[in-house]
Amino acid sequence: MRLLVTRRMTEAAERAMTARFDTTIRQDAAPLAVADxxxxxxxFDAIIPTLGDAFTAEAFAGRGLRTRLVANFGAGFNHIDVDAARAAGVVVTNTPGVVTDATADIAMTLILATARRAGEGERILRAGGWEGWQPTQMLxxxxxxGIVGIVGMGRIGKAIAARCHLGFGMRVVFHNRSRVSALDIPAMQxxxxxALxxxxxxxxxxxxxGAGTRHMIGAAELARMRHDAFLINISRGDVVDEAALVRALAAGQIAGAGLDVYEHEPRMPEALRAMENVTLLPHLGTATAETRTAMALRAMANVVALDEGREPPDRVA
Structure with missing residues (x-):
């Protein structure tokens, strides 16, 4: 079975994949273009793609497809046109569960770093601008x-809620498209x-x-936030209208933002880079060796299932 892995993986993951399949590991760090x-x-019989690879309707169109499975490396799969894949007879899977804790940890990193001005403080210190402790320094x-409002109460949302409540005594409110019950902590939907x-x-x-959440947070939503509130995004960059966010931050409409994802990543507005009340991370949500290996092996497990004639366990299309 011929397997394409579109980016380099951890050593443990690459060793497992090459031992099991006729594996090609792409060396280019850039995402796949549509033609690629x-x-x-x-x-290839199966492909393990990653964020940004352009598996669009155009890529799936036409005859001669050999691929039977696109086993996405990651829980999010909005870079894959699942309707086009389904129409072409290609199964799509993802890697749920294994990304939960690492992503929730990054959310807490952004909450704390943004609220306590950690990035700004480090920049001052590294630049030699710290003149010593003062009672009113960098408050x-x-x-x-505090009150944390979580938009999206899936696995990751629940993990964030637990950290906020159990670790920091925060009151949790949340909004979700469907009714959520049986939570392990007190939280109000x-x-x-x-209202959130x-x-x-x-x-x-x-x-x-995906299309259903693109620009979920735009100018109108930012205007409804409290002036002393912070926006934290660990989902997908285009969930936020980035231009509207820049305007809201520049106008002092909200207190700050913590971002791990960007609408046109890796590009971002220069205005965001210049703002001291914004914490910027380079999409570190799942960036631990343990998590990235687990993600790769989870994607591989779906390929193994297909190769053995079983239903891939993480099928999304």
Whole structure:
């Protein structure tokens, strides 16, 4: 079985894949363009793609597809046109569960770093600008006991909620498209996102990407947030209208933002780079060796299932 892995993986993951399949591991760090994805679908039995690889409707169109499975490396799969894949007879899977804890940890990193001005403080220190401790130096926002509003209460949202409540005594409110029950911590589900935006000290976005959530947070939603509130995004960059966010931050409409993802990553507005009340991370959500290996092996498990004639366990299309 011919397998294409579109980016380098951890050593443990690559060793497992090459031992099991006729594996080609692409060395280029750039995402697959549409033409490359189209060619890959005609050359390999299975593909393990990653974020940004352009498996669009155009890539799946036409005859001669050899690929039977696109086993995405990651829980989010909005870079894959699942309807086009389904129409072409190609199974699509993802890697749920294994990304939960690492991504929730990054959400907490962004909450704390943004509220306590950690990035700004480090930059001052590294630049030699610190003149010593003062009672009013770099006063930030207290996190413990605050209100966290989580948009999207799936696995990651629940893990963030648990950390906020159990670790920092925060009150948890959330908005979700469907009713959520059997939570392990006290949390209040709000009927609409506007109600959440009006009360939360920290608004955390934990929704899947895709057309249904694109620009979920735009100018109108940012205007409904409290002036002393922070926006935290660990979902997908295009969930936020980035231009509207820049305007809201520049106008002092909200207190700050913590971002791990960007609308046009790796590009971002220069205005965001210049803002001291914004914490910027280079998409580190799942970036631990343990998690990235687990993600790769989870994707591989779906390929193994297909090769053995079983139903891939993480099928999304």
């Amino acid at each position: 994805a189209r060619a890959a679908l005609r050359d 930030g926002r207290h996190v413990t006991g 709000l009927a609409d996102i506007d 935006l009006a009360v939360a000290d920290f608004v955390v976005l934990a929704v899947p990407g």
